[in-house]
Amino acid sequence: MSLIAVVYHSGYGHTQRLAQAVADGADAQLIAIDADGNLPEGGWDTLLAAKAIILGSPTYMAGPSWQFKKFADASSKPWFSQAWKDKLFAGFTNSASINGDKQITLDYLFHLAMQHGGLWVGAGMMPANSKAATRNDVNWMGAFSGAMAQSPSDASAAEMFAGDLETGRLLGQRVAAVAARLGA
Template sequence: MLVCIVYDSGHGHTQKQAEAVAEGVRRAAGAEAQLIAVADGNIPWDRLAESDAIVFGSPTYNGTVSARLKKFMEDSTHPTWVRQTWRNKIAAGFTNSGAQHGDKLNSLITLALFAAQHGMVWVGLDLFPGNSPEEPNRIGGWLGAMAQSDDVSTEISPIASDLETAAYLGLRVAETVARLQPVAA
């Protein structure tokens, strides 16, 4: 099983979250995770078409996804949307912002709508919101994993519970793919 994590990261905080998603994917038996940074250019459209799931991630800037991730979304029109090569793939999303709320929900809605337009099946979180900064899903997202990062080194922020939430999302995506794959005879 292949799960691709397509993400953008302005200062490394969302990349750290993407790496946590990949770690969660790898917790599932037989699951492979591939990180694809849109800032690197040269998107491997064929690899994305081969994947069983795609998890999208972006920092939340000005209440929505980053310009680079938006460009990726627009660039996907010909290689994927027109041919519907992502149809019925599992999709999920994550985002990060400097503010505790920071309008992150709008970024997740943008990602979910993008996935819906490609005919993908969206997987959200099934984690009840934590009651303290030490608990997973402390921000209380259901549509995807949310993190908050201070303007400090990625060694400090995002905090462990936000990274564990992202890892949980990765595992949930991989487990969902495994449940939906046909059983070999």
């Protein structure tokens, strides 16, 4: 199986829990960006070896966290050598509000992948948008470009909606399936 990496920042644990769900679906290796915006030892090497990179950040003030942005800026080194060209990419985000401008964060992640010459894998799942839909349905947020989750500002990471976590798991599963299909 191809190495898939999930690189993410989480401020309060919600995005970390979503990252774990994505990683579970993709059988991927987690790489946490720390509170100072740095990768752990060996993180850059893991990303270089990965056939697919799934990017994750909370949405703060209509964009990714500054810690994720620091990582993205530091990725100019592999960009310069085109080290991530033709890798598969996907993305996910979480915020406290139902909308919370999460699409802007997913767009940021998409454009970062495009800067690297990557190939984007969208969510590939229908939205739960009928009258019968409930908050715990898969893709209740109706995202197509990646996985979105919503965690009320007064909820712990343990209280995340099951549907959001399953949406993340299914995104990871899709990335793994596309990687296998392409022989990545």
